[in-house]
Amino acid sequence: MPAPSLDQTDRKILKFLQADGRITTTELAERIGLSVNATGERFRRLMREGFITRFSAELDPDKVGRGLLVFVEIKLDRTSPEIFDAFKRAVERSQDILECHMVAGGFDYLLKSRVSDMDAYRQFLSDVVLALPGVRETHTYAVMEEIKETHILPV
Known part of the structure; x- marks a missing residue:
């Protein structure tokens, strides 16, 4: 099925919402030059059609004790549908794995996680990563400096 098309106004709405998900419909309407009703209708359509998947608050990792960003490469001991499924289910259950x-x-x-420090990473590695089904080998990359991190997609 072909993807629904986006016109320039839809793209503006998505751009503003990515930057500030708490923007009011009135303010959004002013910024894009439409009426509040027309803006609200477009917003609801973008939600209904799945362009907007969720809203959330972005937290400061340091302030919540998760300042160390790590990426972990994982090699499995074998690849089969059963191992892939078991691995996926285990990853989905772990709150400490941010992305996989x-x-x-x-x-x-490739896993992404945030922990408080290297001691916490060591605990994460032994309790979470090495406990995942089928893990044979891991390589970890601790991030020394975050140059760019964004969730904003070009639209």
């Missing part, structure tokens, strides 16, 4: 991506290349998965 199956990748093509020299390893199977």
Whole structure:
């Protein structure tokens, strides 16, 4: 099924909402040059059609004790549908894993997590990562400096 098309006004709405999800419909309408009703209708359509998937608050990792960002490469001991499914279910249950991506290349998965410090990372590695089904090998990259991090997609 072809993706629904977005006109320039839809794109403006998405751009403003990504930058500030708490913007009022009235303020959004003023910024894009439409009536409040027309803006509200477009917003509801964008939600209904799945362009907007959720709203949330972005937290400061340092203030909530999760200042150390780590990426972990994972190689599985074997690849089969059963292992992939078991691995996926275990990852989905872990609150400490922020992102997990199956990748093509020299390893199977790339995990992203935030922990308080290296001691907490060591605990995360032993209690969470190495306990995942099928894990054979890991390589960790602790981030020394975040150059750019965003959730905003170009529209």
